[in-house]
Amino acid sequence: MRPFLAFIAAAAIASSVLPAAGAEQPSALVILSYGDKAYEYTDEYPEPPDFTVSEEYDERGLRRSSAERMEKVDALIKAGTDVKDALLYCFPLLGRTVNRALAEVRLDPVNAEMRFSPDSSPMFEILRSRPGYELKESGVYADIYFALKRGTRVVNLSPEPVLPEVTARELAAYTRLRSRFSTSLGSSSSSRRHNIVLALSRVNGSVIEAGETFSFNAVVGRRTEANGFEKAKIISGGEYTDGVGGGVCQASTTIYNAALLAGMKITAVSRHSLVPSYVDPSFDAMVNGSGSDLKFVNDGDAPVFVRAYVSSDRATAEFYSSELPYKVTLRSRTIRIGERPADREFTDTDRKYTAGMESGEKVRVSGGAPAVSSEGYMTKTYPDGRKEEKRIRRDEYAAAAGRVAVAP
Numbered sequence: 228m229r230p231f232l233a234f235i236a237a238a239a240i241a242s243s244v245l246p247a248a249g250a251e252q253p254s255a256l257v258i259l260s261y262g263d264k265a266y267e268y269t270d271e272y273p274e275p276p277d278f279t280v281s282e283e284y285d286e287r288g289l290r291r292s293s294a295e296r297m298e299k300v301d302a303l304i305k306a307g308t309d310v311k312d313a314l315l316y317c318f319p320l321l322g323r324t325v326n327r328a329l330a331e332v333r334l335d336p337v338n339a340e341m342r343f344s345p346d347s348s349p350m351f352e353i354l355r356s357r358p359g360y361e362l363k364e365s366g367v368y369a370d371i372y373f374a375l376k377r378g379t380r381v382v383n384l385s386p387e388p389v390l391p392e393v394t395a396r397e398l399a400a401y402t403r404l405r406s407r408f409s410t411s412l413g414s415s416s417s418s419r420r421h422n423i424v425l426a427l428s429r430v431n432g433s434v435i436e437a438g439e440t441f442s443f444n445a446v447v448g449r450r451t452e453a454n455g456f457e458k459a460k461i462i463s464g465g466e467y468t469d470g471v472g473g474g475v476c477q478a479s480t481t482i483y484n485a486a487l488l489a490g491m492k493i494t495a496v497s498r499h500s501l502v503p504s505y506v507d508p509s510f511d512a513m514v515n516g517s518g519s520d521l522k523f524v525n526d527g528d529a530p531v532f533v534r535a536y537v538s539s540d541r542a543t544a545e546f547y548s549s550e551l552p553y554k555v556t557l558r559s560r561t562i563r564i565g566e567r568p569a570d571r572e573f574t575d576t577d578r579k580y581t582a583g584m585e586s587g588e589k590v591r592v593s594g595g596a597p598a599v600s601s602e603g604y605m606t607k608t609y610p611d612g613r614k615e616e617k618r619i620r621r622d623e624y625a626a627a628a629g630r631v632a633v634a635p
Contacts, residue, residue, distance in 0.1 A: 256293055257321075257371055259328045261384040266331075268324040287316060297375055311368040325367055332386055334359040338393040341401070345432050345534040350547075351402045356391035363387055401529050403550045406488030409543040410481045410505040419459035419474035422450075423542050426478035427535040430544070434532055435525040440494065441486075443479050443514055443521035450475055450516060476513050477505050479521045481542045482535065483512035486523045487605060487619075488555045489531065489546035495522035498622045502599050507559035509603030509620045553607040553615075565598035568628040574635050581634035588634045595629030 256270040270293055275281040284290070288299055296317040303313035315322050336359035342352040362384055370382045412420055429447045450456045450472025459473025476499065483496060484506065496512050497519040503511050512521045525531045527548065534545040572589070575581040580590050603620035 256318075256380070257324075257374060258381050259324065259367070259371075259384055260381050261328070261332045261386070264328075264331065266324050266328045268318075268321055270318070271320055273319050289317070289319070293318075293375070300372070300375075310372050311365065314368055314372060321371070325364070325371070328367065328384065329362050329364060332384055333361045334389075336389045336391040338391045339395040339398050340393075341398040343432065343434060343532050345532075345536075350534065351399075351532075353395045353398050355395045356393060358391060359389040360386040361389050400549050401532070402547055405490065405531075405546045405548050405551060406485045406555070407543065407545045408481055408485040408488060409541045410477055412477075412537070412540045412542060413505070415474060416459055418457040420537070422456050422459055422472055422474040423478050424537045425455055426475045427481070427537060427542060427544070430478070430482060430533055430535040432533070433535075434530055435491075436530050437525055437528050440522055440524045441491075443482060443512075444516070445520075447475065447478075447514075476503070476511070477542060478535075479512045479514045480506050480510070481544045482533075483521055483523075484510055484557065485533075485544035485546050487557060489548070490527065490551045490553075490555060491523040491531070491546075492526045493523045493619075495520050496620075498620075498624065500625050501596050501627050502601075502624045508561060508599050508601035508624065509559050509622045510557060553609045556606045556608065558604040558606065560602045560604060561599060562602060563598075563600040565626055567595050567597045568626050570595060570629040570631045572631045572633050575632040576635050578635070580632035584634040586634050590632050590634075592630040592632050593627075596624075596627045598626040599624040 257268040259266040259268070272289060273284065275284055288296060299317050300313045303316060304310060308316070337357040339356035340354040342354075344350055344352070366387075367382075367384065370384075374380070374382045412423065415423070426447045430443070433441065433446060435441050448454050452471055456472040456475070458469050458471050461470035461473040461476075480503070483493070486493065487510075497514070498509070499511050499513045502508050513519055514521055529549040532547040534547070536543055570591075580592055581588065584590065599622075601622050601624070602618050603622075604616055605619050606614055606616040608614050
């Protein structure tokens with residue numbers, strides 16, 4: 228472009244940007260007020276970026292007086308335009324002031340929180356919620372519109388309350404005891420007791436959110452000496468033998484039964500090869516590191532809190548959450564009991580069991596067990612007396628011969 232022509236084009240654009248003769252000068256048209264905050268809207272003509280936009284602004288009448296533009300706003304609203312869109316069509320810079328007020332005149336609500344400390348008293352500590360407040364955009368633009376119509380400058384902002392999504396009352400409903408189940412440690416050795424205590428301590432304090440799956444193996448970890456477990460009696464190959472982590476299956480069985488009573492959806496459970504002594508048939512939960520795990524899903528809409536511990540000679544699991552609409556009971560049914568196999572005698576060459584005994588003397592190392600066929604049933608009883616019973620398991624337990632040590 229030649230310099231002279233460029234000068235003419237630039238002059239044309241500049242003349243379109245400048246306010247027309249007699250146009251209303253910039254002034255504080257509206258002040259949005261809230262407490263000690265004030266947000267002033269100055270009625271300025273927006274700077275067009277180019278000649279085309281300048282022509283558009285002229286067509287919209289942005290150089291006209293505020294009263295003339297309000298007539299345009301009324302016409303747009305009458306034609307069906309939203310109040311906000313009508314105002315911003317005629318007062319395009321108004322949005323900056325309103326957005327600033329919307330952002331600053333706001334207090335976010337604080338949800339109630341719950342802390343679960345299963346070994347403390349009380350176990351549940353609830354931090355209360357706090358409401359917030361915010362401006363409704365549509366309401367602010369409506370107030371501005373009516374203020375401009377009345378010729379008033381100050382718009383007193385009125386934020387609306389914003390309620391928290393989680394209240395203390397809602398959380399308190401999650402602290403109800405749903406279930407408690409205990410098994411006896413009986414004459415467990417110190418190592419076996421240690422393993423049960425360790426396993427339950429790692430489950431203790433678990434929080435299972437709605438829709439979440441609980442995995443016993445994932446929570447407790449591998450049963451190794453490096454992970455804190457000791458050697459104790461385990462069932463392996465249909466016999467009782469020594470193995471690292473003996474007793475952990477009693478911990479998983481205790482959790483399993485408490486989970487059933489609490490309405491959890493069991494997705495993985497395995498039986499032992501032999502009927503365990505601490506629970507009825509078809510209600511055991513064998514776990515190991517080679518694929519057998521106890522898993523269940525919290526398919527409700529509230530979190531579930533687990534307390535697990537050993538007290539005196541009892542291993543106990545407790546589940547807390549909102550109350551169930553029914554009561555759960557469990558029933559074991561034995562279908563068949565086979566013959567108990569004859570004892571198997573072995574010479575205790577290492578004197579592990581017969582120390583101090585005369586040659587030929589005998590001592591029982593383990594009792595035998597007959598083969599057992601059993602079923603497990605769950606019954607849900609509703610407040611109106613209606614009952615729903617279903618079979619949840621059918622199991623076959625092997626027979627085992629008792630072992631008797633003979634002094635060499």
